[in-house]
Amino acid sequence: MSTSLQTLFIIGATSAIAEAAARRHAARGGRLHLAARNAERLESLARDLTIRGAAEVTWATFDAADFDRYPALLDAAWQQLGRVDAVLIAHGTLPEQRTCEADWRLARDALLVNGLSPMLLAQQVADKLAVQQGGVLAVISSVAGDRGRQSNYIYGAAKGGLTVFLQGLRNRYFAQGVKVLTVKPGFVDTPMTAAFAKGPLWASADGVAGDILAAMTRGRDVLYTPWFWRAIMLVIRSIPERVFKRLSL
Amino acid sequence: MKLSGWGRCPVVEAEMLAPDTLEAMRRRLTIASPVIARGLGRSYGDSALGPTVLSALRLDRLLAFDAVSGELECEAGVSLDTVLRVFVPRGWFLPVTPGTSFVTLGGAVASDVHGKNHHGAGSFSAHVLGLKILLGNGEVLDCDSSIHAELFRATCGGMGLTGIILAVRLRLVRIPSAWMRTTTLKAKNLDDALDLFEAGRDATYSVAWIDCLARGKHLGRSLLMLGEHDEGGSLRDAAGRARSLPFDFPAGLLNHYSIAAFNTLYYHRRLHRKTLGRSHFRPYFYPLDGIGNWNRMYGRPGFLQYQCALPSASGRMGMRRLLQTIAEAGEGSFLAVLKTFGPGNGNPLSFPLAGPTLALDFRNTPKVRQLLDRLDAIVLDHGGRLYLTKDARMSAATFKRSYPRWEEVAEVRARYHAERFGSLQSRRLEIP
Ligand SMILES: Cc1cc2nc3c(=O)[nH]c(=O)nc-3n(C[C@H](O)[C@H](O)[C@H](O)COP(=O)(O)OP(=O)(O)OC[C@H]3O[C@@H](n4cnc5c(N)ncnc54)[C@H](O)[C@@H]3O)c2cc1C
Numbered sequence A: 001m002s003t004s005l006q007t008l009f010i011i012g013a014t015s016a017i018a019e020a021a022a023r024r025h026a027a028r029g030g031r032l033h034l035a036a037r038n039a040e041r042l043e044s045l046a047r048d049l050t051i052r053g054a055a056e057v058t059w060a061t062f063d064a065a066d067f068d069r070y071p072a073l074l075d076a077a078w079q080q081l082g083r084v085d086a087v088l089i090a091h092g093t094l095p096e097q098r099t100c101e102a103d104w105r106l107a108r109d110a111l112l113v114n115g116l117s118p119m120l121l122a123q124q125v126a127d128k129l130a131v132q133q134g135g136v137l138a139v140i141s142s143v144a145g146d147r148g149r150q151s152n153y154i155y156g157a158a159k160g161g162l163t164v165f166l167q168g169l170r171n172r173y174f175a176q177g178v179k180v181l182t183v184k185p186g187f188v189d190t191p192m193t194a195a196f197a198k199g200p201l202w203a204s205a206d207g208v209a210g211d212i213l214a215a216m217t218r219g220r221d222v223l224y225t226p227w228f229w230r231a232i233m234l235v236i237r238s239i240p241e242r243v244f245k246r247l248s249l
Numbered sequence B: 001m002k003l004s005g006w007g008r009c010p011v012v013e014a015e016m017l018a019p020d021t022l023e024a025m026r027r028r029l030t031i032a033s034p035v036i037a038r039g040l041g042r043s044y045g046d047s048a049l050g051p052t053v054l055s056a057l058r059l060d061r062l063l064a065f066d067a068v069s070g071e072l073e074c075e076a077g078v079s080l081d082t083v084l085r086v087f088v089p090r091g092w093f094l095p096v097t098p099g100t101s102f103v104t105l106g107g108a109v110a111s112d113v114h115g116k117n118h119h120g121a122g123s124f125s126a127h128v129l130g131l132k133i134l135l136g137n138g139e140v141l142d143c144d145s146s147i148h149a150e151l152f153r154a155t156c157g158g159m160g161l162t163g164i165i166l167a168v169r170l171r172l173v174r175i176p177s178a179w180m181r182t183t184t185l186k187a188k189n190l191d192d193a194l195d196l197f198e199a200g201r202d203a204t205y206s207v208a209w210i211d212c213l214a215r216g217k218h219l220g221r222s223l224l225m226l227g228e229h230d231e232g233g234s235l236r237d238a239a240g241r242a243r244s245l246p247f248d249f250p251a252g253l254l255n256h257y258s259i260a261a262f263n264t265l266y267y268h269r270r271l272h273r274k275t276l277g278r279s280h281f282r283p284y285f286y287p288l289d290g291i292g293n294w295n296r297m298y299g300r301p302g303f304l305q306y307q308c309a310l311p312s313a314s315g316r317m318g319m320r321r322l323l324q325t326i327a328e329a330g331e332g333s334f335l336a337v338l339k340t341f342g343p344g345n346g347n348p349l350s351f352p353l354a355g356p357t358l359a360l361d362f363r364n365t366p367k368v369r370q371l372l373d374r375l376d377a378i379v380l381d382h383g384g385r386l387y388l389t390k391d392a393r394m395s396a397a398t399f400k401r402s403y404p405r406w407e408e409v410a411e412v413r414a415r416y417h418a419e420r421f422g423s424l425q426s427r428r429l430e431i432p
């Protein structure tokens, strides 16, 4: 089924992937409400999107750790946009695995921003979409959530938990017309990965954003982006644990 | 990380940082010296290279647009491609554009780029209304042709040596459609080509492809292409199935492919002296942009792009000597791009000067480097100079002789705290 998405609410809107998605939506003349941490960047992003053709852009600040404010955040978005056709949850951090192992506070923060926060937001968003009898919710998880690996299992666990959560949410709200899309990007060249050496497997934020919007419009369930990650992760998942535990991945 | 210019030589180990706010930019600036700004890395040589490189690519927001005057303000990392994608459908176009859309506004200013309309429109800076620059001491200054004018003039064409350009304000021009009307003229030899440029002075856009293998009385044999924005046609940006003629390739950089096209058109199709055509603006201005990393065609050693400009008075003579030397050496690309520039401007390091300009590429070999040294001597003899944004090898002496106003840039650098800005190129050219 295909939907035409007019109003888009983005949480974590200053992420490179989210920003690219916002620009594509703006170019089609859509309306947007944006939430992110940094007011200065939100303001310039809103201006940018307006010049690019967005019909209307509003924004509010948001910190993932401030759970208490989630309901007010969502209320404000619904107030600005009226009916919300689509929501994209994009915020996240890529913590350093070894330092998280050594300091439980860092591990907790990573689990909070990448796991707990998007879960609680997704729950509340789905509920509001159900009330308005339909809508699309896309949440950025990661291929890292498909299998735990020694090099990033804390981030991977948060994303893996998120993926499972979204499976349940999709199932829970299916009858109410709420479509839930789990986005699993591979390597994307963004500020999050600025320190990594880039190779042929790397995708651009704009390419990934294009895939996300297309999958949202088509009402899909799970998106691997770029597409070849579906095959790569199929292989990774199929390696028996007794072999996998010996690998240095 | 390993970093190079578009010519893929030299390749150096560099740290590249991509701050996304002014604050972050400022913080980065204070921890390293020398630092140099970088856009999309479409300069060919070592001008956007150094141990620490500050990428402007995250400064990529549109800041303001006035739909009446066409005045647009953008952060410096916004690409020309983005400007076109957003504004062509609304009937606006870049006042000046180089042969690729994958350059940033900051890069376009820093190289003071020129296009096929230089004879009428001048170079990029003629259309820049103002700049916002981050100086070496962390201060941010607005400058234009009257406020901090010496900083403005030294920054336009200044190859990043005065500071980090944060934002650019320019005026777009109106276009009636996204399509171009083209006229292609056959030129028998160099004199014929230069005469045709003069006769075609009223054309908005003009450029020629020279066959570098032609010798003797055919020396300088070329196809001259004139262009106008078409009054009719849609404003759709997507080139779609644009039926553009293959000889609309203006860049002359795809030697091995384009020579075939050239020969086909010149001999076999018996192109009449004058042929009319129509093309979407994308293939017309940016024939290579669809090909991606065509610069890899030259393999590991990379390649050298050579572009010189000669003053009108000595231009014909100088061009003939250059073409002869290139044809005899048999080293250059098969095709070169020839154009006649209009008057230069008052910026101390801007490249264009009234007279012919020639651009071609070479494999990067020791023999070629010797040849290029010989070409340098011819260029200097005729009072010409080389384009800094394409250069990876000229000597400091050549630079200082051909850009006699380099000292003004050094003075501006001293006055505006630019000591920490430097590239491999500025070191090679000994710009203090
Ligand atoms: C296929 C092709 C065709 C071309 N055709 C033409 C042409 O027709 N006419 C023409 O004039 N040029 C042409 N060029 C050259 C190109 O336009 C210039 O090299 C341009 O400067 C590249 O912009 P960039 O963003 O890639 O900058 P970079 O290559 O990254 O940098 C170039 C210079 O600009 C400086 N710079 C970049 N950003 C900033 C900033 N924010 N603040 C301060 N300094 C900065 C750098 O320090 C460096 O000195 C062509 C290049 C290619 C690859």
Ligand SMILES: NC(=O)c1ccc[n+]([C@@H]2O[C@H](COP(=O)([O-])OP(=O)(O)OC[C@H]3O[C@@H](n4cnc5c(N)ncnc54)[C@H](OP(=O)(O)O)[C@@H]3O)[C@@H](O)[C@H]2O)c1
Pocket (backbone or CB within 6 Å): A012, A013, A014, A015, A016, A017, A018, A036, A037, A038, A062, A063, A064, A065, A090, A091, A092, A093, A094, A113, A140, A141, A142, A143, A184, A185, A186, A187, A188, A189, A190, A191, A192, A193
């Ligand atoms: N890049 C990849 O290779 C890759 C791969 C798979 C999945 N992903 C996922 O894709 C999503 C987008 O990431 P990206 O690559 O676009 O990286 P990014 O540009 O670094 O974006 C991450 C965003 O998360 C925000 N954020 C972090 N902590 C926050 C907090 N406590 N409260 C509010 N916002 C917070 C950041 O806000 P500030 O701008 O204020 O810092 C930033 O905008 C993330 O969920 C990431 O896990 C990325």
